[in-house]
Amino acid sequence: MEKLPEPAAGLPDLTYTADCRARVAFEVLANRWDSVVVFTLGAAGRPMRPRALVARIGGISPKALNEALRRLERNGLVERRAYAEAPPRVDYALTAAGTALLTPMRAMGTWAAQYADDVLDAQDRYEAR
Numbered sequence: 001m002e003k004l005p006e007p008a009a010g011l012p013d014l015t016y017t018a019d020c021r022a023r024v025a026f027e028v029l030a031n032r033w034d035s036v037v038v039f040t041l042g043a044a045g046r047p048m049r050p051r052a053l054v055a056r057i058g059g060i061s062p063k064a065l066n067e068a069l070r071r072l073e074r075n076g077l078v079e080r081r082a083y084a085e086a087p088p089r090v091d092y093a094l095t096a097a098g099t100a101l102l103t104p105m106r107a108m109g110t111w112a113a114q115y116a117d118d119v120l121d122a123q124d125r126y127e128a129r
Helices: 020-028 036-043 052-055 063-073 094-100 104-129
Strands: 078-083 089-094
Touching: 020 052, 036 052, 036 063, 036 078, 036 089, 036 104, 052 089, 063 078, 063 089, 063 104, 089 094, 094 104
Parallel strands: none
Antiparallel strands: 078 089
């Protein structure tokens, strides 16, 4: 396999991109709703119940939210808290890993604000060929 250029100072040598651990970050948020849920929990700054998340996010079904929350819990980005009450109550909060993800997500948002129109224009040109 061809060796990649030397990494920038302080970064690991990722000779085999299939083994690149950075891929984990992209795969964790590859689903449409996962990053929205993480960002919404981060913006709230407190645990939220599923119904409140649906209301705050808008456009997400309870089923899609539940699936996103399960994926995020599996990946260690959110913590599910169940309370022994009647009726049962559950809320979700970001873990330390989920909170740490907000910084690169904000950087991606900055990138999107600057380049989204360019990307959409390129897609239109590509489709017009």
